[in-house]
Amino acid sequence: MISTDATCAGTAATPKDFKSPLKPIWCPGCGDYGVLNALYRALAAIGRPPHEIAFVSGIGCSSRIPGYTTAYGFNTVHGRALPIAQGIKLANPELLVLVAGGDGDGFSIGGGHVPHAIRRNADLTYIVMDNQVYGLTKGQVSPTSPRGTRARSSVYGSMESPVNPLLYTLAYGAGFVAQGIPGDMDGLAAIIEEGIRYPGFAFINVQSPCVSFGEPDNQVKVQRTRMRKLAAEGHDPSNRLRAIELAQDYGQELYTGVFYRNPNPPPTHGSQIKALQDERKALKAGVTPTLSASDTHPTCC
Amino acid sequence: MNDLIIGMAGSGGDGIISAGESLIGAVAAEGYYGMLTKSYGPQIRGGESSCRLRVSTLPVLNPGGSLDVAVILDWDDFLRFGSELPVTEDTVIIFDLKSGVDRTSLPLNALWPKVLCGVPLEDMAIETAGVQQAKNSVILGLLAGWLGLSPDNLLVGLRKKFARKGDEVLAGNERAFAAGLGHARVNPLGRNLRLDRPATPLKQRIIADGNELCAKGAIAAGCTFFGGYPITPATEIMQHLQTDIWEHGGVVLQAEDEIAGVGAALGASFAGKKAMTATSGPGLSLKTEMLGLASVTELPLVCVDVQRGGPSTGMPTKCEQADLFAAVFSAHGDTVRPVLAPTTVADTYGLTVEAFNLAEQYQTPVILLSDQDIAQRKEIIDPVDPSRLSLVNRLEPTAAELQDYTRFRLTSSGISPLSHPGMKGGNYLAAGIEHDEHGAPTANGEIHGEMNHKRLVKFLPLRGRHDLFVMEGNPDSPLGIIAWGSVAGIAQEALRIVRAEGLDARLMIPKLLYPIAEEVFADFFAPLTRCIVFEQSHQGQLYRLIRMWVNVPPQFESYARSGANPLSPEDFVSQIRKLSRAGLRKEHADRADFLNPL
Numbered sequence: 017m018i019s020t021d022a023t024c025a026g027t028a029a030t031p032k033d034f035k036s037p038l039k040p041i042w043c044p045g046c047g048d049y050g051v052l053n054a055l056y057r058a059l060a061a062i063g064r065p066p067h068e069i070a071f072v073s074g075i076g077c078s079s080r081i082p083g084y085t086t087a088y089g090f091n092t093v094h095g096r097a098l099p100i101a102q103g104i105k106l107a108n109p110e111l112l113v114l115v116a117g118g119d120g121d122g123f124s125i126g127g128g129h130v131p132h133a134i135r136r137n138a139d140l141t142y143i144v145m146d147n148q149v150y151g152l153t154k155g156q157v158s159p160t161s162p163r164g165t166r167a168r169s170s171v172y173g174s175m176e177s178p179v180n181p182l183l184y185t186l187a188y189g190a191g192f193v194a195q196g197i198p199g200d201m202d203g204l205a206a207i208i209e210e211g212i213r214y215p216g217f218a219f220i221n222v223q224s225p226c227v228s229f230g231e232p233d234n235q236v237k238v239q240r241t242r243m244r245k246l247a248a249e250g251h252d253p254s255n256r257l258r259a260i261e262l263a264q265d266y267g268q269e270l271y272t273g274v275f276y277r278n279p280n281p282p283p284t285h286g287s288q289i290k291a292l293q294d295e296r297k298a299l300k301a302g303v304t305p306t307l308s309a310s311d312t313h314p315t316c317c
Numbered sequence: 318m319n320d321l322i323i324g325m326a327g328s329g330g331d332g333i334i335s336a337g338e339s340l341i342g343a344v345a346a347e348g349y350y351g352m353l354t355k356s357y358g359p360q361i362r363g364g365e366s367s368c369r370l371r372v373s374t375l376p377v378l379n380p381g382g383s384l385d386v387a388v389i390l391d392w393d394d395f396l397r398f399g400s401e402l403p404v405t406e407d408t409v410i411i412f413d414l415k416s417g418v419d420r421t422s423l424p425l426n427a428l429w430p431k432v433l434c435g436v437p438l439e440d441m442a443i444e445t446a447g448v449q450q451a452k453n454s455v456i457l458g459l460l461a462g463w464l465g466l467s468p469d470n471l472l473v474g475l476r477k478k479f480a481r482k483g484d485e486v487l488a489g490n491e492r493a494f495a496a497g498l499g500h501a502r503v504n505p506l507g508r509n510l511r512l513d514r515p516a517t518p519l520k521q522r523i524i525a526d527g528n529e530l531c532a533k534g535a536i537a538a539g540c541t542f543f544g545g546y547p548i549t550p551a552t553e554i555m556q557h558l559q560t561d562i563w564e565h566g567g568v569v570l571q572a573e574d575e576i577a578g579v580g581a582a583l584g585a586s587f588a589g590k591k592a593m594t595a596t597s598g599p600g601l602s603l604k605t606e607m608l609g610l611a612s613v614t615e616l617p618l619v620c621v622d623v624q625r626g627g628p629s630t631g632m633p634t635k636c637e638q639a640d641l642f643a644a645v646f647s648a649h650g651d652t653v654r655p656v657l658a659p660t661t662v663a664d665t666y667g668l669t670v671e672a673f674n675l676a677e678q679y680q681t682p683v684i685l686l687s688d689q690d691i692a693q694r695k696e697i698i699d700p701v702d703p704s705r706l707s708l709v710n711r712l713e714p715t716a717a718e719l720q721d722y723t724r725f726r727l728t729s730s731g732i733s734p735l736s737h738p739g740m741k742g743g744n745y746l747a748a749g750i751e752h753d754e755h756g757a758p759t760a761n762g763e764i765h766g767e768m769n770h771k772r773l774v775k776f777l778p779l780r781g782r783h784d785l786f787v788m789e790g791n792p793d794s795p796l797g798i799i800a801w802g803s804v805a806g807i808a809q810e811a812l813r814i815v816r817a818e819g820l821d822a823r824l825m826i827p828k829l830l831y832p833i834a835e836e837v838f839a840d841f842f843a844p845l846t847r848c849i850v851f852e853q854s855h856q857g858q859l860y861r862l863i864r865m866w867v868n869v870p871p872q873f874e875s876y877a878r879s880g881a882n883p884l885s886p887e888d889f890v891s892q893i894r895k896l897s898r899a900g901l902r903k904e905h906a907d908r909a910d911f912l913n914p915l
């Protein structure tokens with residue numbers, strides 16, 4: 017098997033327990049390595065055994081990530097990780113379900129699924145590795161590329177304004193919105209852990225640089241000097257309006273940390289479904305369902 | 318008489334459909350079999366509507382051809398349905414005198430029905446109930462009288478229908494009904510429409526449509542997850558499941574689109590549950606990529622496609638059998654997925670269960686190719702006993718296998734044990750990207766070949782699934798007939814007609830459309846010199862699919878018509894006769910051109 021399930025009851029989990037023997041295909045220096053390491057740490061802190069974790073992704077460099085963990089992985093099709101993850105979570109609410117992918121995967125081809133996962137408050141943690149470029153297809157503009165980006169598909173400069181993933185998810189009503197960078201491993205691991213612990217849909221935008229096709233002046237080391245920790249700036253993550261204000265600066269300021277955490281999370285999709293199932297089961301207890309004449313009175317309508 | 322076809326047409330508010338439903342309820346209660354089909358104009362609400370009810374002492378195979386009785390509330394509305402409500406000079410025409418039409422001004426294209434019966438329907442409704450909406454109750458009274466149905470059975474339905482509308486409304490409709498009944502008693506028709514008593518002893522039967530039985534079949538099969546998006550004519554499957562599934566610990570997700578619907582279902586299957594999605598043509602197109610993902614990750618999944626007129630938006634409320642190619646071929650790469658087609662409402666139940674069984678057995682997506690006719694027509698059928706179904710569950714790894722689990726292990730059957738999240742030791746990567754036995758991504762040609770083989774070889778046992786084919790007629794006859802889906806019932810009746818005339822033939826109804834069951838087809842074709850395939854598409858899609866896979870009889874013909882064109886047993890009978898008389902060709906004629914071969 018490609019994955020092991022090393023955490024045994026009783027022994028504390030370590031990041032190594034979540035590391036699969038598969039060697040990442042990413043370019044040396046790719047930001048996604050840092051995201052993976054931060055994730056190992058967060059999962060160790062959470063302590064759920066790998067076989068109780070389902071890790072779903074779309075297609076892209078970043079979407080390779082489930083295979084590098086020991087969790088049950090599902091590397092699906094481009095842009096569709098969120099619906100698949102919701103099916104998994106609803107089918108087995110006991111599982112810890114993680115979703116990951118790129119900016120193109122999440123905000124271009126899969127953009128239509130984001131608001132719906134949020135409005136259902138699906139209990140998922142969604143990590144987008146936002147490198148402002150299509151990495152896997154070798155350097156076309158992505159929905160988060162700044163206007164004027166010269167890329168392989170826009171040699172004279174792109175004409176579209178970028179979408180703002182932070183503002184989008186906040187506006188859709190996400191209860192947890194955060195941003196991190198791979199250069200700040202401790203910070204990123206803490207954000208991922210907090211996102212997983214949040215009861216409901218948690219969105220984490222990671223500014224994860226692409227060394228091969230990204231902006232040379234926006235790489236891991238540079239980011240470290242540019243980042244502004246929200247906590248250090250005194251931001252209160254329960255203040256949604258302030259979070260929205262700060263999120264406007266996406267593309268200019270590199271804020272890291274939690275923009276917004278809903279202090280009163282609404283019920284999750286799964287908990288509402290569970291309640292309905294219990295109610296219907298109680299109502300039908302003792303009644304054996306049959307397909308018989310009693311089901312359909314001859315005077316149908 | 319033992320078989321009667323009644324057609325009715327009016328405007329939206331006339332309650333024509335509800336009259337049809339009351340009538341089918343009443344004939345069911347008397348022990349008859351029946352089939353009710355409905356047809357609407359393009360308007361969302363209001364507009365013209367019609368229904369046809371075929372009542373028989375024996376199980377009804379199809380909606381039938383020309384009408385024995387036509388009830389016409391409005392001539393324009395009636396004529397708009399054209400060939401869906403065909404009349405002949407033997408059709409008894411009952412119409413509202415209010416329309417002003419009489420024997421001299423019949424808008425029937427110089428057709429002179431022998432029995433023409435004008436009734437002051439609207440006046441009677443207003444007189445008795447005070448409102449013209451009670452016309453349909455007058456009609457029920459008239460038909461009860463002329464057909465010899467028990468008024469009590471019709472009144473049961475009437476009371477149920479008006480229970481919530483208050484005593485006043487109910488009393489008015491009861492008076493309208495009585496007036497119709499009285500009118501029929503004092504005005505005998507020029508033709509006897511009295512039905513023979515039912516042949517079989519009175520049994521409690523059920524009335525259902527295909528979509529309802531698809532939903533019930535899914536639950537019986539153990540489906541606990543449905544993801545879908547509303548689309549005519551498949552929506553009712555989601556609606557029925559939405560009321561029933563929760564108590565089984567299941568979930569219905571009305572997704573944001575068809576892709577998300579099938580995606581969520583696939584996710585649920587990955588998590589170990591039996592899952593389904595349902596749609597019609599446009600939705601099937603959207604689900605295609607996800608079906609390919611299910612094939613390559615070898616996850617069970619049932620996808621229902623209730624066919625409507627296509628391509629594109631096509632004709633949402635009309636029936637067609639033109640999604641066969643899409644069901645079979647619409648995914649890139651070397652994939653095969655089983656495609657099943659139910660032939661009746663009752664059949665939909667068992668075949669839905671079979672779809673789940675095949676999906677679980679072979680770890681594959683399965684398409685259940687229903688059609689608008691079967692999905693939305695109501696039939697009176699004998700109750701089904703869910704306890705007699707046999708259910709298949711996916712092969713799971715044993716404790717020993719979990720010690721060293723290999724998800725995509727190459728086995729001789731092509732089937733390898735399937736774990737799911739939560740199962741310790743079963744951790745694996747499911748990926749759309751090509752993978753080796755362990756699930757690790759690969760671009761190695763040799764492994765790709767082996768994996769393709771694994772994913773195809775598992776379907777070999779389907780080649781001999783004789784039980785998924787219905788055969789009728791003389792096995793030695795040189796004349797063959799093939800029909801599928803809702804068209805099968807029409808062919809079945811045509812076969813019985815020609816055999817009664819002394820023309821020998823043999824009919825095959827495939828419920829497994831793909832992969833083509835080569836053994837079954839070879840057996841069927843062996844004695845044949847001529848064979849005709851009846852279907853409702855322009856190209857004759859099954860005809861062409863068969864020719865792709867098996868050697869066909871010397872004279873292999875297609876009779877295919879685009880959707881929304883009614884097909885009738887009489888029509889098929891004349892085609893069969895023609896084929897039986899035609900001179901036998903020495904060699905197979907080339908039918909390479911893709912236009913309708915006829």
Ligand SMILES: Cc1ncc(C[n+]2csc(CCOP(=O)(O)OP(=O)(O)O)c2C)c(N)n1
Pocket residue numbers: 075076077078079094117118119120121122145147149150151152153158
């Ligand atoms: C339906 C479909 N369309 C296009 C592609 C090709 N494709 C693969 S990844 C990708 C974009 C990747 O960009 P992003 O999601 O930002 O991920 P990254 O590689 O940057 O991590 C594209 C267009 C595909 N695999 N499937």
Ligand code: SF4
Pocket residue numbers: 041042043045046047048077078147151152225226227228229230
């Ligand atoms: S192309 Fe860019 S995103 Fe992809 S692996 Fe290389 S550096 Fe990372």
Ligand SMILES: [Mg+2]
Pocket residue numbers: 076118119120145146147148149150151158
């Ligand atoms: Mg990207």
